[in-house]
Every structure is written in C-alpha cells, then in structure tokens.
Amino acid sequence: MLAWTWTRAAAAYPVSFTLMVGFGLMMAAVDLAVILVVFANTTALAGFTRAEVLFLYGAANIAFSVADMCVGNLDKISQHIKAGTLDTMLLKPAPAWLQAAVDRFTPSRFGRVLQSVIVLVTALAALDIPWQRAWMVPVMIATAGVIFASLWTLAGAAQFVLTDAPEVVNAFTYGSGQLTQYPFSVYGRDLVRGVTYVLPLAFVNWQPGLYVLGKDDPFGTPEALRFLGPVAALLLALLAALAWRQGIRRYRSTGS
Amino acid sequence: MIELERAGRVFKVKRTLVHAVRELSFTVAPGEFVGCLGPNGAGKSTTIKMLCGILTPTSGTVRVAGLDPSRRRTVLARRIGVVFGQRTTLWWDLPLRDSFELIRLLYKVDRRVFAERLDELVETLDLAAFLRTPVRQLSLGQRMRGDLTAALLHAPDVLVLDEPTIGLDVVSKNSIRSFLLRVNAERGTTVLLTTHDLGDVERLCRRVMLIDHGRLAFDGSLDDLMATAPDETIEEVVTRLYTRAGQ
Numbered sequence: 001m002l003a004w005t006w007t008r009a010a011a012a013y014p015v016s017f018t019l020m021v022g023f024g025l026m027m028a029a030v031d032l033a034v035i036l037v038v039f040a041n042t043t044a045l046a047g048f049t050r051a052e053v054l055f056l057y058g059a060a061n062i063a064f065s066v067a068d069m070c071v072g073n074l075d076k077i078s079q080h081i082k083a084g085t086l087d088t089m090l091l092k093p094a095p096a097w098l099q100a101a102v103d104r105f106t107p108s109r110f111g112r113v114l115q116s117v118i119v120l121v122t123a124l125a126a127l128d129i130p131w132q133r134a135w136m137v138p139v140m141i142a143t144a145g146v147i148f149a150s151l152w153t154l155a156g157a158a159q160f161v162l163t164d165a166p167e168v169v170n171a172f173t174y175g176s177g178q179l180t181q182y183p184f185s186v187y188g189r190d191l192v193r194g195v196t197y198v199l200p201l202a203f204v205n206w207q208p209g210l211y212v213l214g215k216d217d218p219f220g221t222p223e224a225l226r227f228l229g230p231v232a233a234l235l236l237a238l239l240a241a242l243a244w245r246q247g248i249r250r251y252r253s254t255g256s
Numbered sequence: 257m258i259e260l261e262r263a264g265r266v267f268k269v270k271r272t273l274v275h276a277v278r279e280l281s282f283t284v285a286p287g288e289f290v291g292c293l294g295p296n297g298a299g300k301s302t303t304i305k306m307l308c309g310i311l312t313p314t315s316g317t318v319r320v321a322g323l324d325p326s327r328r329r330t331v332l333a334r335r336i337g338v339v340f341g342q343r344t345t346l347w348w349d350l351p352l353r354d355s356f357e358l359i360r361l362l363y364k365v366d367r368r369v370f371a372e373r374l375d376e377l378v379e380t381l382d383l384a385a386f387l388r389t390p391v392r393q394l395s396l397g398q399r400m401r402g403d404l405t406a407a408l409l410h411a412p413d414v415l416v417l418d419e420p421t422i423g424l425d426v427v428s429k430n431s432i433r434s435f436l437l438r439v440n441a442e443r444g445t446t447v448l449l450t451t452h453d454l455g456d457v458e459r460l461c462r463r464v465m466l467i468d469h470g471r472l473a474f475d476g477s478l479d480d481l482m483a484t485a486p487d488e489t490i491e492e493v494v495t496r497l498y499t500r501a502g503q
Contacts, residue, residue, distance in 0.1 A: 084343055087305070087310050087340070087343065088340075088343065088344075088345040090308070090309060090310045090329060091308055091310070091333060091338050091345060092330075092333055092345075092362055093330045093331070093333035093334045093362060093363055094330060094362055095330060248312075249312045249326065250312075251310070251311065251312075252267060252311070253302075253305055253310055253311055
C-alpha cells in the first residue's frame with residue numbers, strides 16, 4: 001500500500017522526481033567533498049585514515065538517510081496539528097505515527113541513500129576488514145537506523161508541546177546526522193560523554209565502528225560498550241514510543 | 257452504542273483552565289438518530305472528537321461500540337464512520353476514485369464487497385460524473401457526498417457527523433438528508449450529528465440533545481422540545497434556550 005501511493009506520487013511527476021534525486025545527490029556530494037578536501041591536506045584525522053573516516057561516514061549516513069526518507073516527515077507534525085489534518089489521520093484505522101511518517105514522499109532523500117551506499121562500499125573495499133568482525137557492519141547500520149528513527153519520533157512528539165517552534169527539534173535530528181559523520185575523536189571529551197550516556201549517538205557508528213576497525217577508544221571506554229548498541233537503540237525506541245503516546249494523548253485538536 | 261459517563265475535557269489556555277465539556281452523560285441506543293444542538297463553543301465538536309478518539313477526555317469515561325475511543329482508536333475506526341463538514345478526510349490531490357481505493361486498502365475491505373457498496377453509494381449519491389476528478393477540484397456539495405461515501409464504505413455501525421450540511425444549497429441539503437434517513441432506516445446505522453441548521457433537526461432527528469457550556473441542557477424528542485412552548489416555532493424555542501443559556 002505504501003509502495004502504491006509512493007509510486008503513484010512519483011509517477012505523477014517524473015521530471016520532478018529525477019531532478020529531486022539529482023539534487024539530493026549533489027547536496028550529498030558537497031558533504032563528501034568536505035571530507036576529501038581535509039584528507040588532501042593530511043593523511044590522518046584524529047587518528048583515522050581516509051578510508052576509516054569514510055567508513056564511519058558511510059555507515060552513519062546510510063542509516064540517517066534511510067530513516068530520513070522513511071520517517072523524516074514526523075518532524076512536520078506541527079503543520080498537521082495547525083492545519084487540523086492530524087484529526088483526519090486519527091480517524092483512520094492505522095497508527096497515526098505511520099500515517100504521519102509516510103504522509104509525503106521525498107525523492108530528494110533517495111539521492112542521499114544512493115551516495116552513502118557508494119561511499120560505504122568503496123570504504124569497505126579499501127579497508128579489507130577481517131570477516132570475523134564484518135558481521136558488526138549490518139548490525140550497526142540497523143542499530144543506527146533505529147536510533148535515528150527514534151530521534152525523529154521524539155522530535156515529532158516534542159512538537160505536540162512546541163507547536164509554535166517546530167524548528168527547535170531539527171537541532172537533534174539533523175544535528176545528530178551531522179555529528180555522526182566524523183570520528184568522535186575530533187570532538188571534546190564532555191561532548192562525547194554526553195552523546196554516549198545521555199543521547200546514545202555514540203552507538204550509531206563510533207562504538208561499533210571501533211570494533212569493526214579493531215581500534216581502541218581514544219577516550220578509554222570499556223570494550224563491552226562496543227556491543228551495547230542494540231540495547232541502547234531499543235531503550236531509545238521505547239522512550240520515543242512512550243513520548244509519542246503522551247503527545248497523542250495531550251493532543252488538543254483545533255477549533256470547529 | 258454510545259455511552260458517556262460524566263465525561264469532561266479541560267483545556268489549558270494561557271494558564272487558565274477552560275472546561276469545554278464538563279460531566280456530560282448520555283446514552284445513544286443502536287439505530288437511534290440523534291441531533292446535537294448548541295451555540296458556538298458549547299462543546300459539541302469537543303464531544304464529537306472524544307467519541308472518535310481524537311481527543312482524550314480529562315475526566316469520566318466514553319464508550320463507543322463498547323470500546324474506549326482514545327485507547328482503542330484504530331480498532332474503533334473500523335466500526336465508526338466520521339464526517340467533518342468543515343474538513344475533508346479524502347486525499348486532496350487524488351481523484352475521488354483513488355481516495356476510495358486507498359480507503360479500501362486502509363480498512364481492509366474485501367474487493368467484491370467493496371465494489372458492490374461503492375456501486376450502490378455512487379448511484380444513490382449520484383457521484384458517477386466526478387469520480388475521476390481530484391478532490392481539490394470538487395464543489396462543496398460534491399465533496400460532502402464524497403466524504404459521506406468514504407465514511408460508509410466500511411459499513412460502520414455508527415455514523416458521526418459534525419455539521420454535515422454546512423454551506424450547502426437547498427438541493428444538496430435535501431439529497432444528503434434523505435440519504436442519511438435511508439442509511440439509518442435500511443442499514444440500522446446509529447447516527448449522531450451536530451448542526452446549526454434547524455431544518456436538519458426537523459427532517460431527521462427523532463431525538464434532540466442541546467449542549468451548552470459543556471453540559472446537557474435538554475435531552476428528549478423533538479416533540480418534547482416543542483411542547484415546552486406550544487405556540488413558538490422551533491427557531492424561537494432554540495433561540496430562547498441559547499440566549500438563556502448564555503446568561
């Protein structure tokens with residue numbers, strides 16, 4: 001059913017679809033160019049080689065862009081609240097979360113997915129990861145996807161309260177996407193502590209990535225933390241689900 | 257079919273509490289046709305939204321078809337049909353036919369059953385001429401008929417209508433009224449509607465509820481309401497009740 005609406009929407013505007021995918025690719029290319037420019041001037045960034053940085057970047061970005069494409073519309077919930085369209089979603093026999101998430105198809109994000117897949121594959125080919133540790137790659141991408149989707153859900157839930165300031169939440173969704181593009185060793189110790197134990201962004205690519213690359217954490221966290229990603233993601237998802245429920249229960253609708 | 261037990265909803269507006277609905281209790285039996293009257297801001301729409309599960313009551317209990325609407329919203333959605341006169345539930349950019357197809361998928365209605373129901377509705381509501389028109393290009397009367405169809409395609413037990421005849425011309429009003437009567441009589445669907453049009457009440461509703469300041473000010477048959485002042489018209493009776501309630 002999802003596929004049906006999406007393909008219908010895409011087929012209705014074929015030129016627009018192609019342009020948007022191209023545009024998305026271009027925006028993603030600029031991101032990548034920044035990393036490549038840095039490595040044109042140095043061989044290592046905070047202890048990581050170019051291929052290693054690109055691996056971390058690609059893994060985080062696949063998860064981020066897929067989550068953005070699938071549930072990124074959740075941060076537009078304030079528009080639905082103001083326009084009263086959330087009312088009609090609540091009348092349908094499907095979860096409002098799902099309806100709000102797939103409300104609009106955003107083909108421009110497809111370009112980003114494509115770019116990050118290419119980057120990750122190239123990086124993996126250059127890195128030559130031993131197969132004993134390679135199993136972590138799909139696990140970390142799935143974990144990261146859940147973390148990002150939870151962040152968007154939290155962002156949507158927050159808008160039930162912050163209906164008039166929806167942009168505030170972008171700091172957490174898009175901000176997290178940006179933050180995880182670089183190895184955490186470039187950041188300060190306190191920030192890394194915050195995004196490990198408070199907002200579990202370290203489990204997007206940093207902690208499991210260290211395991212895949214066979215490196216020690218420059219911040220000296222215990223080895224066990226490398227494998228705690230799924231647990232952290234699940235906890236965050238649970239929190240997000242509760243927040244969303246509360247948001248719906250607090251919903252006030254509009255006049256008339 | 258519908259039960260409210262001291263249901264209330266409070267809104268916080270700039271630190272003051274607004275009681276949109278307070279301790280409202282009533283019951284609607286299966287097959288009834290009930291009209292809900294009341295001045296603007298009386299709490300009619302808030303009540304309706306609590307019945308559909310859009311708003312969670314802050315006190316008391318609400319039951320529709322035996323379910324708590326706000327907790328079992330998606331289950332209840334398959335058993336009630338809702339039409340908001342001021343707002344469409346159809347997909348704005350899709351042709352009417354596609355909106356119906358999406359509803360079939362959402363409500364998981366069997367393809368054959370769906371085709372039969374749709375044919376019947378298209379005929380009685382005269383939709384054939386604009387089935388391929390995008391919803392945004394429909395006139396208000398056409399859109400309302402489309403919305404009514406959408407609300408009935410899954411054959412709900414309860415039909416809830418919030419101002420279904422608002423803004424419609426005499427002819428459209430009449431066709432919708434006779435259609436609603438037919439649905440109620442032939443399928444035994446329970447109907448609850450809110451309206452400001454006393455014509456709706458006279459033509460349709462065997463039972464009238466008057467809500468004011470979030471409370472039930474009158475509940476009884478239309479005849480009972482008229483009997484409170486035998487020499488007044490329905491307009492005069494309702495005007496008197498509204499202005500008295502406003503004081």
